[in-house]
Amino acid sequence: MAKAHVIVRLKTEVLDPQGDAVRRALERLGFEGVKGVRIGKLIEVELDDAHAADLKPRLEKMADAMLANPVTEDFEVVID
Amino acid sequence: MAKAHVIVRLKTEVLDPQGDAVRRALERLGFEGVKGVRIGKLIEVELDDAHAADLKPRLEKMADAMLANPVTEDFEVVID
Numbered sequence: 523m524a525k526a527h528v529i530v531r532l533k534t535e536v537l538d539p540q541g542d543a544v545r546r547a548l549e550r551l552g553f554e555g556v557k558g559v560r561i562g563k564l565i566e567v568e569l570d571d572a573h574a575a576d577l578k579p580r581l582e583k584m585a586d587a588m589l590a591n592p593v594t595e596d597f598e599v600v601i602d
Numbered sequence: 603m604a605k606a607h608v609i610v611r612l613k614t615e616v617l618d619p620q621g622d623a624v625r626r627a628l629e630r631l632g633f634e635g636v637k638g639v640r641i642g643k644l645i646e647v648e649l650d651d652a653h654a655a656d657l658k659p660r661l662e663k664m665a666d667a668m669l670a671n672p673v674t675e676d677f678e679v680v681i682d
Binding site for chain 1: 603610621636637638639640643646647649652653664667668669
């Protein structure tokens with residue numbers, strides 16, 4: 523079994539209201555000094571061995587086609 | 603500015619319907635051999651320099667208190 527993961531982050535110029543809500547909640551809980559929180563996704567993918575070749579370009583195609591929204595998000599493929 | 607991130611994953615024994623939906627969608631798009639997809643969160647935190655000491659235990663407390671649900675999720679703190 524081949525494993526890889528795709529990290530999907532909001533582009534830096536895109537506002538992250540979910541991250542801001544978490545930052546404020548951390549403040550309310552007494553955690554000081556938190557300047558910013560950004561929330562992204564970690565998508566872990568398992569492929570069978572017959573499809574383990576060219577894992578990186580294969581995963582990049584998946585991310586491009588579906589896992590990330592190219593308008594608002596950047597992605598990074600990591601082979602485990 | 604100190605940076606760290608928290609990776610939050612569903613515990614392995616917890617079903618991931620969102621991941622399953624992504625797996626099926628990848629199949630429908632023609633991506634073969636995808637055996638499993640699990641979706642987690644990547645929470646990137648920036649702290650000011652006055653709070654940069656003991657970053658790992660500080661982030662672990664945040665994750666424990668709020669960023670992860672200890673019943674269904676595991677987390678991992680990584681200092682950037």
